[in-house]
Amino acid sequence: MRPARRRAVIAAAAVAALAALGTAPGRAAPDPVLSRDDWRAIERAIGDQLDALRAGDAERAFGFAAAGIRAQVGDAPAFMAMVRGGYEALLVARYTEFLEGAVIDGLVIQPLRLIAPDNTVRVALYTMQRDGAAWRIAGCAIAPSTVKAA
Helix, strand or coil: CCHHHHHHHHHHHHHHHHHHCCCCCCCCCCCCCCCHHHHHHHHHHHHHHHHHHHCCCHHHHHCCECHHHHHHHCCHHHHHHHHHHHCHHHHHCCEEEECCCEEECCEEEEEEEEECCCCEEEEEEEEEEEECCEEEEEEEEEEEEEEECC
């Protein structure tokens, strides 16, 4: 099959799959476009929370969590225990770097590269929510990377 024909078949299959899922192109509202200031505010919220976590300031770190996380976790000490138990990569990273964020299916995702002391690379994928004029952290998943730091 020629490349142009292959692309057309793949595109048609993708549209069919999306339609079957109820998310066909054109039916859903377009993803919002965030300004450069929004992305800077998102990075600042994540960076400030990381600073608070590393300093052991549970109250301040918990303050950056979105309402859903706050309701789920309950209080600042429980939040800090959750981070220490399941998100240690955030606390021990010797280097962090914000990667290009994206809005995917309406979710604002901000990736953060984490390099551990042993040069293992992970990526923290933050889900962000606007709360009035502020950005709050609505979730974080830490994924392995195939990259190894030098």
